[in-house]
Amino acid sequence: MFKQEGQSLVRKLNKNASVVLLCGIFMFISVLMCMSICSMPCEYTSMENKLIHQKMRQAVVVDKSNSDSIVRTNVKQYQAFLVILLLVGPNQYEERKTIRQTWLSQTPKDVLNYFVLGTENLATAERQRLEGENREHHDLLLLDTFQDSYRALTKKLLEAYKWLDANVDFQFVFKGDDDTFVHVDALLRELRQKPSHRLYWGFFDGRARVKHRSRKWAENKWVLCDRYLPHALGGGYVLSSDLVHFLALNSELLTLYNSEDVSVGTWLAPLDIQRVHDPRFDTEYKSRGCFNEYIVTHKQDRQMMHEKHKHLQRTGRLCASEYRIFLSYKYNWQVLPSMCCIRNDSSIP
Ligand SMILES: *[C@@H]1O[C@H](CO)[C@@H](O)[C@H](O)[C@H]1NC(C)=O
DSSP states (O other): OHHHHHHHHHHHHHHHHHHHHHHHHHHHHHHHHHHHHHHHHHHHHHHHHHHHHHHHHHHHHHHHHHHHHHHHOSSSSEEEEEEEEEEOOTTOHHHHHHHHHTTTTTOOTTEEEEEEEEBTTOOHHHHHHHHHHHHHHOOEEEETTSBOOGGGHHHHHHHHHHHHHHHEEEEEEEEEETTOEEOHHHHHHHHTTSOSSSEEEEOEESOOBOOSSOTTTOOTTOOSOSBOOOEEOTTEEEEEHHHHHHHHHHGGGOOOOSSHHHHHHHHTTTSOOEEEEOTTEEOSSSOOEEOTTOSEEOSOOHHHHHHHHHHHHHHSOSOSSOEESSOOOOOOTTSOGGGSOOOOOTTOO
């Protein structure tokens, strides 16, 4: 029974063999045809893919060279040895005018200076006024990434550093305020001898008490320590461009404290850098007086600026007469920060 059935199956298969073969050939041909038909659009899309990939590669290459340029330069729009950034309010026309007429009036070519202003949500009339001012003086850095207010000072500083890092090939930046007076020649003379990397130069404080109750400057976010970390006071300090690059790269992660100088000290706290304390930066909450050695002096009103500028022009000296209001200090990095800053030496300017 089984044998017979098997034999008849073989016979049937033999009978159908030619049919099976034909079917096979037909299917093979149709598969080939199908493949050749498919191959047109398939290749077309793969060509497109190739193009897209090439473009993407190019885009990545362009991006890379962009980020390289942050270190390597000459792709950037502007070039300067020193950039002076002054944080002023939009309405401080008079302050800007005074600074332009005095200590910024004869800066060398390799110094760029900007008054930094946030234009987000600025009234049209005011914006137009600022643009007019900028057409005349070319020294406003109008950033539309933030709304200007004294509460946004730290944001303003960080936005300015980000812009600087992306657009200027520079070595140092000096940050000052609307009431800062700089002896630019002296600053440049010093800077040309300073190491161009890892420099944080100003008048440091390591024992400043945390402001919890101050209406204007309360630091409610501060939880790091009993005192603020050592920082150069905000009336004027210098950073080398590598530190600005570091801040720009990490800007998304940084805590913005109300005080911009406290913020910078905190942001740079873990870095292996040179913190250079210099009593020739008269940048405390009020001026310590007048000494011809001063490179920077803070809390200067318009009249003081004009007087200092005139005197500097006439005599090469900053002060009509030197005087002291209170003692300065040398920062002692060998002791705890709360003991850093003892005012007991009248030979320090
Ligand atoms: C100032 O105080 C420090 C620390 O107490 C001390 O080492 C230094 O000699 C003092 N300087 C003067 C001029 O008194």
